[in-house]
Amino acid sequence: MSLGVESLSVAGRLGDVSILCRRGLVTAICGPNGAGKSTLLSCLADLQAPDAGRIVLGGRVMTFTSARERAQWIGYLPQSPEIAWDISVEVLVSLGRLPWAEAPAGENAVAIEDAIRDMDLEALRHRPVSSLSGGERARALMARVLATQPGWLLADEPLASLDLGHAAALMRRFRQQAQKGRGVVLVLHDLATAMNHADYVVVLDRGALVVEGPPEVALARDIISSVWKCRAQWLGDPGERALSIAPPSPVTGSALRIVD
Numbered sequence: 001m002s003l004g005v006e007s008l009s010v011a012g013r014l015g016d017v018s019i020l021c022r023r024g025l026v027t028a029i030c031g032p033n034g035a036g037k038s039t040l041l042s043c044l045a046d047l048q049a050p051d052a053g054r055i056v057l058g059g060r061v062m063t064f065t066s067a068r069e070r071a072q073w074i075g076y077l078p079q080s081p082e083i084a085w086d087i088s089v090e091v092l093v094s095l096g097r098l099p100w101a102e103a104p105a106g107e108n109a110v111a112i113e114d115a116i117r118d119m120d121l122e123a124l125r126h127r128p129v130s131s132l133s134g135g136e137r138a139r140a141l142m143a144r145v146l147a148t149q150p151g152w153l154l155a156d157e158p159l160a161s162l163d164l165g166h167a168a169a170l171m172r173r174f175r176q177q178a179q180k181g182r183g184v185v186l187v188l189h190d191l192a193t194a195m196n197h198a199d200y201v202v203v204l205d206r207g208a209l210v211v212e213g214p215p216e217v218a219l220a221r222d223i224i225s226s227v228w229k230c231r232a233q234w235l236g237d238p239g240e241r242a243l244s245i246a247p248p249s250p251v252t253g254s255a256l257r258i259v260d
């Protein structure tokens with residue numbers, strides 16, 4: 001089943017964008033600051049009504065009978081999530097099971113434990129969220145989304161606060177989620193992560209769709225040059241690529257890649 005938008009417009013932010021994401025795949029949405037990535041993701045999450053166009057799930061206009069049903073289908077991690085109460089990590093993660101409150105208690109407990117383990121939060125489970133570092137907090141919020149086990153996982157810059165090891169581990173989790181048949185859609189600034197870990201890449205610029213396709217097509221150096229205004233070069237082998245950005249003066253380049 002696919003999730004996408006058809007001719008979507010949000011005044012001043014997105015214009016006439018159409019894309020289709022597929023379950024079982026990791027889709028990355030890339031683009032410079034202000035390109036409309038977060039706006040697109042929040043529309044896919046059904047949290048923002050477009051001015052024109054439609055959001056489609058399985059080929060039909062996306063409609064849910066209740067907020068609970070939407071939460072069962074769509075797990076969403078915003079770019080700057082807020083935590084309203086100073087609860088413990090374990091309680092925060094367990095909130096991810098609210099959409100499945102009627103599921104057997106054992107099933108909910110397993111989902112919560114899996115999410116806590118997957119995000120390396122065992123040692124922090126009893127800590128109040130106010131005492132966590134930025135990256136620990138980000139992992140706890142991601143665990144809450146994973147605990148829901150929704151049909152679609154939508155995450156806006158999920159790696160932004162994570163160290164290298166936790167970022168690599170989270171990308172492995174996203175891959176596993178896709179292999180379980182879920183749809184995974186990530187806003188990513190790190191183009192090497194998108195190149196190495198996404199199956200499909202959507203590039204936005206100034207509210208418009210520039211290109212979509214396999215990473216090597218959508219993130220080709222001429223596209224990086226025209227969209228990000230950088231002279232860039234891919235190094236290494238497929239799946240382990242690093243992006244070298246040419247400096248303004250011919251001194252040195254720099255490259256960083258995350259490899260499993």
Ligand SMILES: Nc1ncnc2c1ncn2[C@@H]1O[C@H](COP(=O)(O)OP(=O)(O)OP(=O)(O)O)[C@@H](O)[C@H]1O
Nearest residue numbers: 012013014031032033034035036037038039040079
């Ligand atoms: N609430 C809002 N009201 C008006 N304009 C907004 C609002 N939120 C975002 N915008 C504008 O819409 C455009 C797209 O914003 P969006 O947050 O979707 O971009 P983005 O691609 O996610 O950017 P970034 O990489 O900086 O997070 C930007 O020009 C932004 O300034």
